[in-house]
Amino acid sequence: MSLLAFKNMIIDDPFKIMDSWNETIHFCDWPGVSCGRRHPRVTVLNLTSLKLRGSLSPSIGNLSFLYVLKLQNNSFSGCCNLVSVVLSYNMMVGKIPAELGTLLKVKQLSLVSNYFTGGIPPSFGNLSLLDTFSASKNNLLGKIPDELCQLLNLKYFLVNENNLSGTLPPCLFNLSSIVAIDVGTNHLEGKLPPLLGITLPNLEFLSIYKNNVTGNIPVTLSNATNLQSLIAGRNGLTGKVPPLGNLLKMRRFLVAFNYLGKGEEDDLSFLTTLVNATSLELLELNTNNFGGLLPASVSNLSTELIELSLSYNQISGEIPRGIANLKKLQAFFVAYNRFNGEIPSEIGDLIYLQELALLGNHFFGQIPISLGNLASLTKLSLRENNLQGRIPSSLGKCHNLELLDLGSNNLSGFIPSEILELSSLSEDVDLSQNQLTGFLPMEIGKLRNQGYLNLSDNKLQGQIPTSIGGIPGFLKDFKFLQILNLSSNSLEGAVPTGGIFSNATVVSIIGNRNLCGGVPELDLPACVVEVKKERKSGFPLKIVIPVVSGLIGLTFIVCFLGIQQFSRSRKPTPTYIPENSTLRVSYQCLLRETDRFSASNLLGMRAFGSVYKGISEHDGTFFAVKVLDLSHHAASRSFLAECEVLKNIRHRNLVKVLSACSGIDYEGNEFKAIVYEYMDKGSLHDWLHFTPQEKSESQEEHKKLGFIQRLNIAIDVACALDYLHNDCQPPIIHRDLKPSNILLDENMTAHVGDFGLARFVPPAIPNSSANSKSSTGVGGTIGYTPPELGMGSDASIYGDVYSFGILLLEMFTGRKPTDEMFKDNLNLHN
Structure with missing residues (x-):
């Protein structure tokens, strides 16, 4: 129907190509039309150089499997009324066509996340109705054309993450219609106009992040009363921050890595003017030249504040005890300043705090016992201060602590055993250069x-x-x-x-x-x-000593195992994970490292959520994060199951879990996610069922799996299952083994992942066949799940073996168990 509608818009067909487009021939055989191998869906429409004339039918948008469209060297028209051009999140290359500047009715032009090169066409200055221009995340070069200053209706100008250079066009800041400007992560120079806040009365978002912008923050900024975000970090800004008292809607004020402040007493006085910004969430002032005291008014900042970062400045004095008023604070950084006094015990009231960095100051006194109340704390660094006394054993209550750095102080006494029993400690434990004894x-x-x-x-x-x-x-x-x-x-x-x-x-x-x-x-x-001399009578000591030692050792082992068994019977391992007990990485951190969970970082969809690619701010390594869709009634149960299973297992052929997050997002909704190591080569499914039409020519050529590679992958998966079934106590059933849950690293080593449906085998029947009725419902995926589960039998390790058999057949035949060819009693096994 879509192709026939396209045909109806053609008014001249000199080569009579369209005559063959009729219902007597299957549409996949029509000239210029190609379909996919697995499905009779149109994937290519190639009508190059056929001298066709007419309008371009909108029905072409219904060809949802189309990935190649070639209409060059014809005489198509009809786009003159186009009002929206959205080509974002594709793999488009080359320069942005200047001809787009002839689409005079266009209001929205979005080219985000492609591979466009060259400059922004000056012809876009002719698009007088344009209100949105977004070309972020490309490879654009050159200057921002002055011609864009003619766009009097422009509201959104977003060109961040390119290679643009030259000076920020001052005229751009004279467009009173502007709502958002994002030129972050480029190579732009210049200064912010002194009248910025007056000429842009509607401004809500301004980002000049990571450029070479110099000069002062304009005094008029406070006149932009609708401003919610100022992101100006990593530039060359200087001078004092002006009063911000009129910015009542401010949510993010990020000016880290500049040269702001003069090392003077009143450098931070502007914080007092921010107390009326009741929605403020992020305040990043680190790595500047701010001096003076931290105003007591900081305690009156928004109760919505999540991050307060003041590290690497020249701030002195004590931390105000009213800091406890910032109830939702998750990150508090004041490292390498000149703070002194005692660490306020009130910090222990910040129950959502995840990262606390007070290192490199002049704090003295004892470490507050109240820090043990911070159940969500993942990183604590107090090194390079003058702290004294004992390390409080209460820190052993911080069950999510990954990093503990108390080095270079004057701490004394024994190392508390409670801290050393924290299995969560996985990054650094540094207690060096103290006076610890024992x-x-x-x-x-x-x-x-x-x-x-x-x-x-x-x-x-x-x-x-x-x-x-x-x-x-x-x-x-x-x-x-x-x-x-x-x-x-x-x-x-x-x-x-x-x-x-x-x-x-x-x-x-x-x-x-x-x-x-x-x-x-x-x-x-x-x-x-x-070795003592042998006695003249009886057994030689060289025989007696090993025998006695062996008996003592054996007795010790038996007693130890008995105690362990008794302990297990007294304290069974809990299978339920309390709220926030797996909170090891913050929502805010994941949001930044995945570019706000952007579609360009989406790796795939799972039954209970989506998987995104991220890059660590700490060391630049990639990771994968599965964000649970909590609207699905079983998603929370899946999260708990996966956390419970993954914390008990580790094997070279299992996907390694790096961290987890359980908290609240910026909209107040529950948020759960699991962070895994990133697998460069994707899933086995992508390799088994890859077709060349599914990738563009600009991407790396995808090679087919050879026989030996398939065999090695099969062995890897078998080793993983053998470990889960035979080496884990209790044994673990995966319950959803399939190619999309098998991921390949850069060496093509297979790793089994996605344990959202996994279960521990009941201790009494670890190898029992599934005869009893199930109370947990049918898990797994159609085609891979044993048929007996559909009849109510319990899951067992034999179910995983069945799925593995299906997987082997699929790997060596190239056919899915749900292939369309399997009907009329024909199946993959037969």
Whole structure:
């Protein structure tokens, strides 16, 4: 119907091509029309150089599978009434056609997230009705044309993330209709006009982020009373920030990484004028030249404030105790300033706080016990201050803590075992350069996810119990430990030779005079074992000692296992995760790192949500994040199931979970997400069922999987299932094994992912066949799920094996179990 409607708009067809477009021939065989191999849907319409004349029918928009449209060298018309051109989020290349400037009725022109090069055509200045021009995230070059200043109806001018250069056109700031300007992440120069707030009375959004803009923030900015966001970080702005008292709608004021302030007492006086901005959420002033005291009025800022960042300035004095009024604060950064006094205990009232950075100041006194109330805290850094006293054991209540840095203070006493029992600690634990005493605690063996451990330059001393060796032998089994520093203490005994201790370049144990053994590169003396003389009667000591030691060791092991079993019976592992217990990364952080969950970062859709690609602000690495669609009644249950399963497993052929988020978004809605390592090569489904028509020529050529590659992937998946079924206690059933849930890394190694439907096998029947009726409903995907589940049987490990069999057949036949060819009792297995 769409093609026939297209034909009806043709008024001249000299080669009679359209004569064949009739119902006597299948439309896939019509001249110029191509269809996909798997579905009879139009994918290509190529009518090049046929001298066709007529109007371009809007019905072409109904060809939803169309990916190639070639109509060049014809005489089509009819676009003169076009009012909206939206070509965003495609793979378009080349220069933006200047001819678009002839579409005089266009009001919206959107070219976001393509690969356009060249400059912005000056001809766009002819589009007198244009109110929206958005060309963000391309490769545009050159200057912003002055001709655009003729667009008196322009409201939205968005060209961020390009390579534009030259000076900001001053005339652009004279368009009183402007609502939003975003020129961030370019190479633009110049200054903000002094009358900006007067000439742009409707301005709501202004971003000049990451350019070379210099000069002052205009005093008239406060006249732009509708302004909600000023994003001006990473420029060369100077001078003092003017009063902002009229900006009652301000939500984001971000001016980090500039040269604002003069190191004077009243540099931060403008904060007092912001107290009436009751919707303020983000305030980033870090890395500037602000001096003076932090005004007490900061306690009266918006109760909606999420982030307050003041790091790397010259701010002095104490932190106002009224800071506790900022009830929703999630991030508080004041690192490397000149703050002094005691750390306010009131900070412990900020129950949503996730990151607290007070390092590099002159704080003294004790670490407040109240910090243990911060159940959502993921990062705590208090290093390089003058803190004294003991490390409060209450920090052991911060069950989401990933980074703990208390180094370079004057802390004393023992290392609290409660802290070392935090399995969440996965980034840094730095307690170095203090006055800590006592033995190296046995609880340190529970930090198995640790990446950096530094206990150097303390007074840890004494005879370490033989039950944990010299240096604890279990440290060599820390798979994720990359740097270990135990230097300048009084440790003694044998140094292990395995694990991290096999690499002397990442282990520092200097300054411990009574250590021995280890790898030769550590240059330690050999351990001497003292052997007593044999007795004349009875068994020789060299026989008795090992036997007795073995019996003692065996008794210890049996007792230990018995205690463990008794503990398990007394305290069964909970399967329910309380609210916020998995909160390890903030919604705000994920929002930034995925570009506000933009469509250009969308990797795919899942049953209970969407998966996006993100890039870490910390180290620039990529990650994948699954955002749960909580309108689906089973999404929360899926989130809990996946978190519960993933925290208990780790295998080279399973997708690694990096973090999780459970909180509230900016609109007050519940938000849940899981962060995974990013897989460069996508899913197995994409490789098995790839067709060349599905990618543009500009993308990297996609190669077919060879037989050996398929075999290796099958082995990887088998290893993952073997681990889940036979090495986990209790065993785990995946329940949704299929190609789209198998992801490939850069080495084409397969990783099984998406554990949203996974279940633990009941302990009493770990290998039971599924005969009983299910109370959990049918899980999985049609075609891969065992037929008995549809009849009410419980899920079992055999169901995963069935799905694996279907997967193998699909991998080596190239046919999905739901292929259209499977009908009339024909199926993939047959």
